[in-house]
Amino acid sequence: MAEVSVMSRLNKTSIRVTDIANQFWCERQMELNCLHGTKFTKEMAKGRSIHAELKDEVYVPLTVETVTYKDYLYKAAYENVMSLHSLKADGMCREVRVFGSINGYKVSGQIDEMRIKDGKVQVVERKTTQAGRQITGSYSKTHAVQVMVYRKLMEDIRSKRYAYENFAINYGVGPGKDGLSEEFKRGLDAIGIHGITQSTYEMYKKMFSEIYTMPELSNDLEIAYVDRASGKQIGSLDIPYTEEAVNKDLTWAMGFWLGKRESQPVPESEVRKCGFCKFFGKECTVWGGQKTIGGGYAKGN
Numbered sequence: 001m002a003e004v005s006v007m008s009r010l011n012k013t014s015i016r017v018t019d020i021a022n023q024f025w026c027e028r029q030m031e032l033n034c035l036h037g038t039k040f041t042k043e044m045a046k047g048r049s050i051h052a053e054l055k056d057e058v059y060v061p062l063t064v065e066t067v068t069y070k071d072y073l074y075k076a077a078y079e080n081v082m083s084l085h086s087l088k089a090d091g092m093c094r095e096v097r098v099f100g101s102i103n104g105y106k107v108s109g110q111i112d113e114m115r116i117k118d119g120k121v122q123v124v125e126r127k128t129t130q131a132g133r134q135i136t137g138s139y140s141k142t143h144a145v146q147v148m149v150y151r152k153l154m155e156d157i158r159s160k161r162y163a164y165e166n167f168a169i170n171y172g173v174g175p176g177k178d179g180l181s182e183e184f185k186r187g188l189d190a191i192g193i194h195g196i197t198q199s200t201y202e203m204y205k206k207m208f209s210e211i212y213t214m215p216e217l218s219n220d221l222e223i224a225y226v227d228r229a230s231g232k233q234i235g236s237l238d239i240p241y242t243e244e245a246v247n248k249d250l251t252w253a254m255g256f257w258l259g260k261r262e263s264q265p266v267p268e269s270e271v272r273k274c275g276f277c278k279f280f281g282k283e284c285t286v287w288g289g290q291k292t293i294g295g296g297y298a299k300g301n
């Protein structure tokens with residue numbers, strides 16, 4: 001019997017940058033989240049609303065409702081073009097989708113912020129946290145991987161290692177392949193977007209050329225920590241980007257997606273993470289089966 005690939009077992013067609021980052025927290029947990037779905041928590045809802053507020057400060061999103069996947073792709077490209085314009089005009093933009101390919105797998109993500117610093121484009125990732133909470137090494141590693149992979153994917157496009165033509169093949173975009181729903185097109189008409197600009201193909205060509213002509217990317221990356229309650233920035237971490245470091249992390253991470261090894265649970269030295277994991281003692285019994293009162297960890301037999 002033919003072996004089932006990791007991607008089809010997890011019912012995925014592309015890898016999200018956050019999946020890769022989460023492998024560096026607990027790879028087994030990331031796999032279980034893909035299999036069982038991520039529970040939407042109050043903290044995630046708050047984080048999302050802070051992101052939405054920040055995004056709305058910078059640009060007006062395309063408010064037309066999407067019906068098909070191609071509608072969604074069009075909207076993503078249109079909003080990216082608007083964001084990249086504000087990067088060039090005002091020195092800053094937020095919520096930019098990025099697409100790429102690693103080991104032949106489609107990879108995508110959404111960059112929180114890019115800003116011009118010393119003439120170069122700096123990639124910034126925002127994380128919500130509680131004021132006073134210490135940022136531990138495990139957290140910062142996960143966040144650092146995320147921002148480094150964003151930087152790498154952006155550079156792959158800018159340098160045309162992942163050019164428009166690669167994207168068009170990967171996502172089935174091209175002349176005569178627009179597939180926009182009539183409802184979506186009527187919505188575009190209503191806000192004055194007509195004719196050739198109603199084409200997903202043309203919109204992505206525009207988006208890629210905006211990235212090709214963007215200033216050089218900075219090697220200084222930033223993680224900005226934002227207070228969950230107030231939405232105010234309370235700290236930041238500077239992350240130096242090197243190609244060697246990101247390639248090393250990706251080689252390890254892709255080992256899982258390529259099916260070269262099983263997902264790894266946390267090592268015993270990091271077993272405290274299991275106390276906060278919804279799979280602990282249920283889908284994952286690597287480190288025991290019972291939670292102690294207070295969410296702590298109790299090792300099983």
Ligand code: SF4
Pocket residue numbers: 026027028029032265266273274277278279280281284285286287
């Ligand atoms: S219980 Fe621990 S090892 Fe298992 S998935 Fe959760 S965090 Fe990872």
